Amino acid sequence: MRYSLFGESHGPAVGIVLQGVPSGLAMDMDFIRNEMARRAPGKSPLATARNEKDAVRVLSGVFEGKTCGTPLCGVIENTDTRSRDYASTRWLARPGHADFTAHLRYRGFEDYRGGGHFSGRLTAPLVFAGAVAKLALRQKGVEVLARIRQTAGIDDAPLDLARPDADALRAAGGKEFPVIDDARGAAMRQAILDARADGDSVGGLIQCFALGLPAGLGSPDFDENIETAIARHIFAVPAVKGLSFGAGFDFASMRGSEANDAFTPGDEPQTRTNNNGGINGGISNGMPVVFTVVVKPTPSISVEQDTVDMRTGQAAKLVISGRHDPCILSRAVPVIEAACALALTEIPGVLS
Numbered sequence: 001m002r003y004s005l006f007g008e009s010h011g012p013a014v015g016i017v018l019q020g021v022p023s024g025l026a027m028d029m030d031f032i033r034n035e036m037a038r039r040a041p042g043k044s045p046l047a048t049a050r051n052e053k054d055a056v057r058v059l060s061g062v063f064e065g066k067t068c069g070t071p072l073c074g075v076i077e078n079t080d081t082r083s084r085d086y087a088s089t090r091w092l093a094r095p096g097h098a099d100f101t102a103h104l105r106y107r108g109f110e111d112y113r114g115g116g117h118f119s120g121r122l123t124a125p126l127v128f129a130g131a132v133a134k135l136a137l138r139q140k141g142v143e144v145l146a147r148i149r150q151t152a153g154i155d156d157a158p159l160d161l162a163r164p165d166a167d168a169l170r171a172a173g174g175k176e177f178p179v180i181d182d183a184r185g186a187a188m189r190q191a192i193l194d195a196r197a198d199g200d201s202v203g204g205l206i207q208c209f210a211l212g213l214p215a216g217l218g219s220p221d222f223d224e225n226i227e228t229a230i231a232r233h234i235f236a237v238p239a240v241k242g243l244s245f246g247a248g249f250d251f252a253s254m255r256g257s258e259a260n261d262a263f264t265p266g267d268e269p270q271t272r273t274n275n276n277g278g279i280n281g282g283i284s285n286g287m288p289v290v291f292t293v294v295v296k297p298t299p300s301i302s303v304e305q306d307t308v309d310m311r312t313g314q315a316a317k318l319v320i321s322g323r324h325d326p327c328i329l330s331r332a333v334p335v336i337e338a339a340c341a342l343a344l345t346e347i348p349g350v351l352s
Contacts, residue, residue: 009114015075016125023069035131085322096299130338145169151204152191157181162274196326199302215286225282233339242294246277300324
């Protein structure tokens with residue numbers, strides 16, 4: 001499935017056109033609404049107070065409750081914008097945002113309100129498309145599940161990469177703050193609130209699993225490489241600044257005898273460990289596909305920052321006001337799942 005996003009944060013609506021959707025797929029709207037609710041703002045002191053319902057209106061590609069196989073278009077109206085919050089900073093490049101690069105790329109004609117097309121608001125239609133992809137993957141026995149792995153230096157409970165507790169991951173996905181261990185989650189939440197009280201923000205790690213993917217899918221070729229497909233989709237998500245598979249950067253401190261995943265015999269051989277994240281040579285090996293994403297701290301903070309006036313190039317001071325998340329991790333979990341699901345649908349043999 002290939003997609004194209006459209007809209008701006010403070011425009012009339014945001015949306016997505018999804019192509020390559022299999023025909024005859026039952027559109028489980030209750031499931032889709034639940035996925036949208038997981039990402040929606042305005043529900044927690046850990047998130048922006050912007051109150052959007054994120055109700056999706058399907059304009060094409062569905063007839064009598066099932067997909068047609070033609071381009072599927074979903075639109076989500078923006079109903080709680082407050083553009084005046086951005087008027088005073090129109091020409092000030094917000095550190096960590098795409099204001100400066102967008103100004104260069106679009107020669108000053110970009111929609112600056114709320115970050116415009118570069119806003120995390122555009123992840124709402126992405127979650128819709130990911131929900132459709134999840135419905136298609138579910139028919140093939142593939143499930144995508146994620147959780148907050150770490151924030152503010154606080155870790156969630158560890159999971160076995162080779163044999164993760166799927167029930168615990170499903171339970172985490174149903175929580176407002178998606179972690180395995182609620183006690184550790186409470187410590188994380190307090191750290192986020194402490195940062196907010198200081199006018200600051202925090203980032204963290206999201207760990208994502210794809211369960212049930214058969215062995216032998218993918219290719220070392222760029223267009224069919226599972227790692228490449230996932231990376232392409234993940235790095236299209238705003239605020240993502242790092243991605244690692246399996247043991248990831250821990251490989252740097254391992255010996256080969258520790259890093260290698262030893263095989264166990266059987267009709268369908270498996271490995272004792274899953275340091276390589278279920279992928280070798282761009283091809284699935286039958287173990288869970290697992291990767292970890294680094295999400296940077298929310299760049300919109302109320303601490304005074306140094307910047308420049310983009311009209312003059314002169315030094316300026318910036319204090320950001322308005323409604324912003326002190327940490328986007330809890331709302332980003334379904335976004336990362338969506339990106340993974342969409343990536344897997346591109347791999348030949350996954351849906352066929």
